[in-house]
Amino acid sequence: MTTRKTLSILVMLCTLLTPLGVSSAQEMPDFVAQIETEDVMAHVRALSVAIGARPMGSAAEGLAANYVVAALSDWGYEVTVEEFDATAPAEEEDAPGTPIVSRNVIGVRPGDDKLVVVGAHVDSVTAGTGAGDNASGVAVMLATARALAGVETQHTLVFIAFGAEEGGDPPGADVYVEGLGDAASNIIAMINIDSVGVGTALNVYAGAVITWPEDENAAPTIEGGPVWVRDLALDLAAEMSLPFDTSPADTWGGFTGDWSDHYAFVLAGVPVAYFEAWQWAGAEDPWWGQETAEGDVMHSEGDVYAAVVPEKVEMTAEVVAATTYAIATGMAGGE
Numbered sequence: 387m388t389t390r391k392t393l394s395i396l397v398m399l400c401t402l403l404t405p406l407g408v409s410s411a412q413e414m415p416d417f418v419a420q421i422e423t424e425d426v427m428a429h430v431r432a433l434s435v436a437i438g439a440r441p442m443g444s445a446a447e448g449l450a451a452n453y454v455v456a457a458l459s460d461w462g463y464e465v466t467v468e469e470f471d472a473t474a475p476a477e478e479e480d481a482p483g484t485p486i487v488s489r490n491v492i493g494v495r496p497g498d499d500k501l502v503v504v505g506a507h508v509d510s511v512t513a514g515t516g517a518g519d520n521a522s523g524v525a526v527m528l529a530t531a532r533a534l535a536g537v538e539t540q541h542t543l544v545f546i547a548f549g550a551e552e553g554g555d556p557p558g559a560d561v562y563v564e565g566l567g568d569a570a571s572n573i574i575a576m577i578n579i580d581s582v583g584v585g586t587a588l589n590v591y592a593g594a595v596i597t598w599p600e601d602e603n604a605a606p607t608i609e610g611g612p613v614w615v616r617d618l619a620l621d622l623a624a625e626m627s628l629p630f631d632t633s634p635a636d637t638w639g640g641f642t643g644d645w646s647d648h649y650a651f652v653l654a655g656v657p658v659a660y661f662e663a664w665q666w667a668g669a670e671d672p673w674w675g676q677e678t679a680e681g682d683v684m685h686s687e688g689d690v691y692a693a694v695v696p697e698k699v700e701m702t703a704e705v706v707a708a709t710t711y712a713i714a715t716g717m718a719g720g721e
């Protein structure tokens with residue numbers, strides 16, 4: 387009797403401690419307790435208030451990159467800066483683009499030859515100060531790097547602040563993936579964080595190969611890729627009682643499009659999860675759904691520090707840290 391009782395209590399404890407779909411004797415750190423709103427928002431402030439707008443190729447984009455270099459180095463990551471030439475989009479339609487120099491900041495903590503990549507773009511458009519898009523995402527990437535700095539993992543951890551995402555040709559993510567060559571097949575998962583501070587809902591999507599029809603008004607073809615990273619994140623969020631969802635069936639059906647840094651990884655066959663705060667329901671335009679009472683935020687004058695909801699950024703950091711941990715320790719690793 388006693389033995390059986392102990393056993394059932396043990397089994398119950400294990401069920402409580404082990405994320406869904408995950409099996410391991412290793413216990414996940416309590417990221418909800420560890421990751422503090424104030425620490426995460428300090429990054430958003432540094433990037434969007436102290437530095438401000440960070441157009442690709444600008445001195446401000448360089449300062450933001452330096453900020454990431456300093457943070458990742460402080461936490462013991464091996465940091466390299468991958469500089470590249472690109473063309474920034476022209477202000478006027480049909481005008482030639484502007485040649486610029488941008489860079490990716492890459493922080494590595496070596497493990498085995500399998501990589502887990504967590505990335506967010508650090509550049510912004512010129513309107514507003516790029517607080518939501520994407521100081522919030524870089525803050526989540528940094529909070530995750532910090533939370534995992536002292537944690538042993540089986541696989542190599544890679545944290546990246548991408549440059550030139552906002553229409554750069556090429557964007558930093560393309561440069562990084564191309565630079566890896568065949569080694570890109572060693573990436574077991576990529577987590578992209580882009581614009582997680584504004585909007586009604588916290589979301590995580592899987593990646594898909596997108597084909598746009600010639601008719602601009604027709605829906606794109608969505609060829610869905612692996613969904614296990616998304617589903618792992620959703621399971622972990624549910625376990626942590628954090629309200630995360632995915633894109634609705636009548637829009638992207640759990641997937642997302644071909645914008646942002648994840649797409650270079652999708653095309654290289656890497657399973658991805660993409661975190662975003664969005665407003666699928668109740669927005670005037672659900673395809674462009676990041677509004678506050680003052681109106682649209684993304685890519686507008688409204689994208690400033692005050693528009694960012696601290697709890698959204700913090701909760702995203704908690705789920706990204708848990709997901710990264712589960713994959714990097716081998717607790718979870720796909721189908």
Ligand SMILES: [Zn+2]
Binds near residue numbers: 519520551581
């Ligand atoms: Zn963005």
